[in-house]
Amino acid sequence: MAELTAITDTVHFARTELVNWTLVTDDTGILVIDAGFPGQRDEVLASVRELGYDIDDIHAFLLTHAHVDHFGSAIWFAKNHGTPVFCHAAEVGHAHREYLEQVSLLDLAMKMWQPRYVVWSATIGVKGALVRDGIPTAHALTEEVAAALPGSPMAIPSPGHTGGHCSYVVDGVLVSGDALVTAHPVSTRTGPQLLPDLFNHDQAGCERSLSALGMLDTDVLLPGHGPVWRGPIREAAERAAR
Numbered sequence: 324m325a326e327l328t329a330i331t332d333t334v335h336f337a338r339t340e341l342v343n344w345t346l347v348t349d350d351t352g353i354l355v356i357d358a359g360f361p362g363q364r365d366e367v368l369a370s371v372r373e374l375g376y377d378i379d380d381i382h383a384f385l386l387t388h389a390h391v392d393h394f395g396s397a398i399w400f401a402k403n404h405g406t407p408v409f410c411h412a413a414e415v416g417h418a419h420r421e422y423l424e425q426v427s428l429l430d431l432a433m434k435m436w437q438p439r440y441v442v443w444s445a446t447i448g449v450k451g452a453l454v455r456d457g458i459p460t461a462h463a464l465t466e467e468v469a470a471a472l473p474g475s476p477m478a479i480p481s482p483g484h485t486g487g488h489c490s491y492v493v494d495g496v497l498v499s500g501d502a503l504v505t506a507h508p509v510s511t512r513t514g515p516q517l518l519p520d521l522f523n524h525d526q527a528g529c530e531r532s533l534s535a536l537g538m539l540d541t542d543v544l545l546p547g548h549g550p551v552w553r554g555p556i557r558e559a560a561e562r563a564a565r
């Protein structure tokens with residue numbers, strides 16, 4: 324099960340070994356930012372219930388990007404429960420699976436001489452990493468939609484990892500997705516970092532977005548992978564750029 328940490332009165336961080344998501348609550352319900360792998364649906368639902376909400380209280384899923392490890396369980400929620408799914412306008416086509424900006428199996432195969440890639444690939448395979456379904460009902464997050472969601476998240480476009488990757492600031496906390504992470508099962512680094520190049524659609528874009536995130540005035544970072552990081556975001560961005 325995901326390990327839940329209260330970050331503010333309204334923001335909770337759900338951490339798993341593979342990928343994280345963030346829960347934002349108010350008296351009208353709950354917003355889930357990112358959704359884990361398809362096979363993590365029970366963990367996502369358990370995290371919602373741990374906060375005293377249930378499936379009907381989920382206002383929406385808000386995606387940082389449409390990679391399978393971040394939107395997986397939302398495929399099921401959207402299809403079987405009609406839960407709304409939002410992402411940046413430039414990521415909608417990706418969420419619909421009109422195209423795929425995800426590391427290829429061939430690129431991964433080239434890394435299989437490294438044991439941590441072998442272990443990780445086997446683990447995520449079980450969680451549904453090879454699912455190719457899109458979310459046909461995914462929509463662009465507009466200012467009007469954002470204002471009505473729990474926490475009224477502010478979109479911080481951070482393209483690079485994918486073309487329409489977007490981070491969010493909610494209740495003063497940065498939810499960075501994969502634009503800035505603090506660990507990854509295939510990485511030997513710890514602390515703020517970019518993902519390995521092979522996972523990034525546009526490496527130069529990642530570096531530009533990292534600089535932009537570094538200018539935000541927040542001091543809590545909830546990454547897509549790895550633990551919470553506390554400190555000025557500028558410092559996190561500088562460390563990741565090294």
Ligand SMILES: [Zn+2]
Nearest residue numbers: 390392501547
């Ligand atoms: Zn990811």
